[in-house]
Amino acid sequence: MRTTIISDIALPPALAAALVAALAAAPAGPAGADPLDQDLQDQMTTRGIPGLAFAVVADGRIVDTRAYGSANLETGAPAHAGTVWAIGSITKSFTAIALMRLVEEGLVDLDAPLRTFVEPPHPDWGRVTVRQLVGNASGVPEFIDNPCGHVPAGDSPATRHDVLAEAACLPLGFEPGQRFAYANTNFHLIAEIIESVTGQPFEAVVTARVLEPLGLRDTRFLDHERVIAHRADGYRRTDDGYLNEAPMDPLYEAAPGGLLSTVTDMARFILALGDPRLLPPERWREMWTPFPVREGHTPYGLGFGLTPLEGRARIGHNGSAVGFASAFSWFPAEGVGVVVLSNGYQEPFGRNVQDLAHRIVARHFEE
Template sequence: MIISLSRRCLTLTLLCFSFLFSACHGQEVPDPGAADAPQLQQIRELVSTYADYGEFNGAVLVAHRGKVVFQEAYGQANMEWDIPNTTDTRFRIGSISKQFAAVVVLQLAAEGKLDLHVPINTYLPDYPANNGQQVTLHHLLTHTAGIPNNYPSTKPAMNRPDAYTAHMLVEEFAALPLEFTPGERFEYSNAGYNLIGYLLEIVSGSSYEELLQERIFTPLGMKNSGFERHRALSDRRASGYFQAWGEYYNANHVDMSTVFAAGALYSTVEDLFLWDRALYSGDLLPEAYRDLMFERHVPDPSYDAHYGYGWSVKEKPLGDSGEEVLTLSHDGVIDGFCALLTRIPSREAIVILLSNVRRAPLNTMTKGLMGILYDQPYSFPRRSVAYSTLEVINAEGIEAGIRYFHSVKDDEGHYLIEDELNIISYRLLNADRADLAARVLELGIEQYPEAFNLYDSYGEVLRKLGRIDGSIANYRKSLELNPENTNAVEMLKEMGVTPD
C-alpha cells in the first residue's frame, strides 16, 4: 500500500475525519440587544456541526456589540481520560502571544522608557553592532527587521525543561547576517519577537513573565492566562493532539522556554474576551498608542493583509455574501494546538476559537460566524463520505456501510476523495479486518477506476487474504496506470512475478 498525500490533501484529510464529539456546554451569556434567538441557534448549529464532524475540538466565544452572545466548549481536554473541554480550559495560544509583547512595548514607550525608532543597541549595547545599529523596535514589531526565522540551533542540551533563558535564545541568531535591509519588506520572524522579550527584560529589570503578570494579567483579572511551564501544575490545562490517518495522537513535547515571547502563552476564551474589552477601554494603552498598534504598518502579501504591531489588519468575508469588513486578528499554531482571535472593531465584535488539536478549519468557522452576526448567508461544513462510512461499518457492519456509502456519495452535504478511502482501508487492514478493507477498496476502485494507488492497496489486501492471483492482477493494474510505482514492482518480485 502506498499512502502518499500532498500537503494540501493531507491537511484536508486531517481536518475532515468524522469522529463524533460530545459538546460540553459552558456558560452562555446571551444579550437581547446583541444577538437574537435565531442567531444564537444558528451559531450553535454551525459550531456543533464542525464538532460533530470531528473538525473542531476546543472552546469558542462570540461577542457582539461588546456582549458575549455565545460561549461553549466541545470535545476533550484530555482524550485518554475522557475529560471534557470547558470554557475555562486553558489552551496554548501560540503566536497570539505576540500582541501581548507589543502592548508591553507600547506601554513602556508611552512612559518614555522606550523609543520605537532608535537602534536596539540603544538598549542592548552588547548586541552585535552590525545588526543592532540597523534594527529598531518598530522593525521587530512589524516583522521587517530581516532577522532570520530559521537557523541551526546552537542551544546547549538541557537535562530539565523550562531552563532556557532569553539570552540563550537571542545568542543563536544575534550575529547572523540580516536577510534583508530592515524596513525593506515583511518576513515573519519568531526570533524577532523573542528579541523583543529579551530587550524588555533588560530595560525593565524584570522577567518577561513578571512584566506580563504585572502589566496585563493581574490588572485585567486574566486569572487563567500565563506563561506556559512544563513542570508547573496548571489547573484545567488541555493536552495537545494531532491527527494522522484519521487517528488522534499525543502532540510532541515542546519546551516552552524555547518559544518565549513569540508564542509561549496559554489562555482561555473568557480571559481573551477580557483582553478584547481592555483594548477598547484604554485601560492598557493611551489612545494614540493603541491606534499605533492597529495601524497598517507593512503589507503582508502571504496573507493578503497588512501587519500592525502584533496584529494582522485585514478585510475578511462575511459568510458567503461577498462582502467584507475590517478585522484585527492573529492566529496561533504550536504542536497540539491552534487558535484564532478575530476582532471586528466596527461592531465591537469578536470571534475566539481555541483548539487542542494541531489543525482545525478556524478561518472557515470564523467566516461562517461572521456571516451569522451580519445576517449574511454562510455555509456548513461537508462531511467526509469515507470516514462516516467507516463509522457505520464499525457500528452496523459492512453491508450497512456499503448501503450508507451509496446513499451519500453524491450528496451535496458530503465530499468524497480517493485518499480517504485508501486511508480507511489501511485502518481496517491494520485492525486485522482485511476482508472489510477489500470491500472498501472495491468501492473505491468503482468510483476511481484510474487510481493506481487503490489498485496497489487492493493488491496488498488480497495478498494478506491469500488471494495471490488477485493480488498479482491488481499490482499489475497499478503498474499499468503508473509505471513509476516502484512499490508494485517490489511486491510482484516478492511473489515471484516479473513485472511486464
C-alpha cells in the same frame, strides 16, 4: 531543535470557519441547540481537533461561550469555558501591549535601534529599530528554521539566548523596513529589550502590566511544574489516530507564543482593546495601523494582524503551538469579537471551509 510552528497572520481556514461561525451564534444555550453546534463538531472531526471552545463578545459584554469535545483524550475530561489552552502567537499581542506601556513610561523609544538596549546577537541586527521588530519588518531571520544548527535536532533550547543563537549566524535578510516578513525571532528580541529596560523577567513584566490590570486570572505563561487546573493537552492526528504532542519549552516559547488562557479570559482581553486606561488612544491607533514598508503591503500593525474578513476591518491574531491552534478577531465597526481555542493542529487546513466561513459571516452581518 524541536520545531514549533507559531503561525502567521492569515487565519487557518479550519479555525477561521469555526471563528466566523461563532459570529452567527444565537445567545448562549446548551450544546446541540442550534445548527452551529453540529457544524463545529463536524469540522472538528474533519480537521482532527479533539477539543474546542469559543466565546463571542458584542455590545461590550460576553454574549456566548460554548465548548465541544475533549480537553484530555486519556482521561476523557471535557472541554469547557474554563479549559486552559496554549494560545501560541496570540501571545504577541500581549507582548506588544506590554512594550507599548513601557513606551508610555518613557523606558523605550520605538524608533531607537536594537543596540541602544542590548548587545545584538549579530552585529548587522543592531541597526534594526524596536518599531521594525514589533512590526515584523526588521529583516531578522527566523530562528525556527534552525539555520545555524547549534542545537541538534530533537533537542530543545534551554534559554532565549540559545534560541537567538539559532539565527545569529545570519545577517539581515533585507534592509530594515523594506518589507514585511513574519519572524518569531523579532519577539524574542523584544523580550530582551523589555528585560534590559526594566531589570525584571519578561514574564513578570507582561503579568504586571497586562494580565493583572485586566484581571486575567486564568492567563499565565507556560509552566510544566505547576499544577494548572483544567489545562488541556495538545494532540496531532495521524493515520493511526491521535498522538500526544511533546510539551513546549517555556523559555523557547515565552515572548512569541508562551501564554496559556481560556476563552473567557480572552473575551475579556478583546473587550479591553482600545481601553484608554491601558494605553492612550494614539497608541492603540499606532498598533492598529498597517506598518509602512517600502515594498508591497503588510497585513500587520504592531503586534496585531489586520487582515480584513469579507471587506470588514479586523483586528486580531491567530496562533499555533505544539498540538494547539487558536484565533481571535475584533471587528471594531460592528462591535463584535470572537475567540476560538483548540487542542488539535494539522497542516494544511482544508481550503473548502473558507467558503463556508465567508457564507456564515456574510449571513451574520446581513442580519
